[in-house]
Amino acid sequence: MIAGVVGKTNVGKSTFFSAATLAPAKISNVPFTTIEPNRGVASVRVRCVCKELGVVDNPRNSNCINGIRWVPVELVDVAGLVPDAHKGRGLGNKFLDDLRQADGFIHVVDASGSTDASGNPCEPGARDPVEDVKFLEHEITMWMFQILKKDWDKIVKGVLQLKEDLLGLLCNRLAGLMVSKKHILSALKSDESFSKRVDQWSDDDIMTFVERIRKISKPMVIAANKADIPTAEENIKRLKAEFKDYTVIPCSAEAELALRLAAKKGLISYMPGDKTFEIIKREELTERQKLGLAKIKDLMEKWGSTGVQEAIEAIYLKELKMIPVFPVEDAGKFTDHKGNVLPDVILVQEGATARDLAYKIHTDLGEGFLFAINAKSGQKVGEGYVLKEGDVIKIVSARGIKG
Ligand SMILES: Nc1nc2c(ncn2[C@@H]2O[C@H](COP(=O)(O)OP(=O)(O)OP(=O)(O)O)[C@@H](O)[C@H]2O)c(=O)[nH]1
Ligand SMILES: [Mg+2]
Structure with missing residues (x-):
């Protein structure tokens, strides 16, 4: 299983990815910084059975800390998207093609509203992140629609003239997008209109079908990033109200990255997902670092954590049901x-x-x-x-x- 870190350009995807994996990734406040995808390994926390069985374990493919197993999972950070990418805008379909292998998405949005539709920095609060969620859903649907529509005549011919099975043909066409037979079957069963003859499907039917496929095959959580900027608070409430079907996680990728790097240097004691952290080597911190850490502490008190670990666990454990x-x-x-x-x-x-x-x-x-x-x-x-x-x-x- 692979989770894709997706979203509009310049919202903090690579920062999220770096914070989660500690793998190097280029980060900068200009659109389209990432072109080639970054792949890395993050972890999810699950309960280990060592305590229940009363044994001391020697993990090989994971770590066990106080009865919690840290299990490696894969993340891929891809190029950013702008509206109409499926028509070739921005980096066009590159983003989408790099996402073929992803089984689920962590959708990073700039919840503070300080990145405009094209990915340029703007006044905090000026951009509505609700629009960003809608446009991303639309782009992914349009991408899948184009893939299916391109071969629709062949599918119709296959079913009507060659007596091939529609399910089999759809499976072949969508297998490369990690869409399984089970996904397609449940989409086909979800609406009466998908049982009519295949040559009678309108473009609207294909679009509705693809929309179902997207929802079933690519579960998504929303990482409401830049929660450290004050304008994020109101937008996070709105995101939660607007997208009740999605888990919306307030998040600060920048804060998580700072904490992970400080912990690596032994300056603080912190594990991903912790509610707070402790400073170990105060004497080695600059005034600026102390101030930065104090701000992060406030942020964690407000939101419960930096949100990065929660988002990874939400997609793998809750949505992909691992x-x-x-x-x-x-x-x-x-x-x-x-x-x-x-x-x-x-x-x-x-x-x-x-x-x-x-x-x-x-x-x-x-x-x-x-x-x-x-x-x-x-x-x-x-x-x-x-x-x-x-x-x-x-x-x-x-x-x-x-x-
Ligand atoms: N305030 C704040 N800034 C952040 C946060 N996360 C990322 N940023 C900043 O947002 C800008 C864009 O970050 P990137 O990680 O490069 O964004 P991206 O989505 O990968 O961008 P592209 O690859 O260009 O599409 C950088 O200036 C980051 O420092 C955050 O949690 N809070
Ligand atoms: Mg990037």
């Missing part, structure tokens, strides 16, 4: 073959089965799947067993992992 499971090789000791206790945690989507987990670990394990053992209960379970949050699972397969 749950942690712990694969082991020894179901009695909860270890791998080297004796590491609860070595790995894997995020799977709610509804995933024991066999899906086997495939996620290795294709050979999936193909040779025989059964699994639920290590918490000691019970044998079949391939269709639906995984639960915090399951500890041993896969028994006819095929070992080669190499």
Whole structure:
């Protein structure tokens, strides 16, 4: 799974990405600073089962701190967008094409309203961020519409003359956008008008269908950024009122980046998502840094945190519905073959089965799947067993992992 950091140009996407991943990314107050996408690794926090099982773990693919597992997840920061990008404005469809692989979006908006429609700095409060959410939704829909519309005649011919299956044809056309068969099926079932003959679909029908596909296949959370600027407060209320279906998270990417860098240098004690931080080396701070940190402290008191970690967890855990499971090789000791206790945690989507987990670990394990053992209960379970949050699972397969 990959979450895309998306939005209008110059709203703080790369700052958000840098704060979340500590990977270098070019940041500047001019439109279209980012051209090529930045990829990096952030983390989500999930409950580790070490305490529940009364064991001391040796994590390999993640970290465990006081019973909380920090699980790596991927983020991609792409070029910014301006209205009519799908018609070629700004960097045009580049942004959209770089987003094909994203399973969900963190939509960064300048909640303070200090970036105009074209991405140029403006008087705080002058731009309405509600418009930014609407235009981004529209651009993504139009992008998907164009992709489908371009091949619509071929789809009609396929169904009516070659007797091909509409679902299969749509799957082929949209697979590159990470739109699955399940997404398409649920969009097709969502409205009566999608059951009429395919040559009778109007452009409006295709548009409505694409709109459904977008909503189903690309869940989104709104990171209401620049919450450190006073004009953001009123706009955040309006964003929440206007977009009740979205999680809106007040956020200051700039504050998070400053905290993460200060923590890395050992100047403060801070973990992403914390409600506050402690200064450790006050004597090493300049007056300017002290002032900056005091402002960040106020901001965190007001909003509860900087919002960056919350936004990442909102997309992965709440919207994409990822749950942690712990694969082991020894179901009695909860270890791998080297004796590491609860070595790995894997995020799977709610509804995933024991066999899906086997495939996620290795294709050979999936193909040779025989059964699994639920290590918490000691019970044998079949391939269709639906995984639960915090399951500890041993896969028994006819095929070992080669190499
Ligand atoms: N006040 C404030 N400024 C911020 C915040 N986040 C980012 N900025 C500033 O906003 C400007 C744009 O930041 P970028 O991260 O380059 O924005 P972007 O969305 O990646 O821009 P493009 O790549 O050009 O589309 C920079 O001057 C940042 O310092 C924030 O939380 N608060
Ligand atoms: Mg950028």
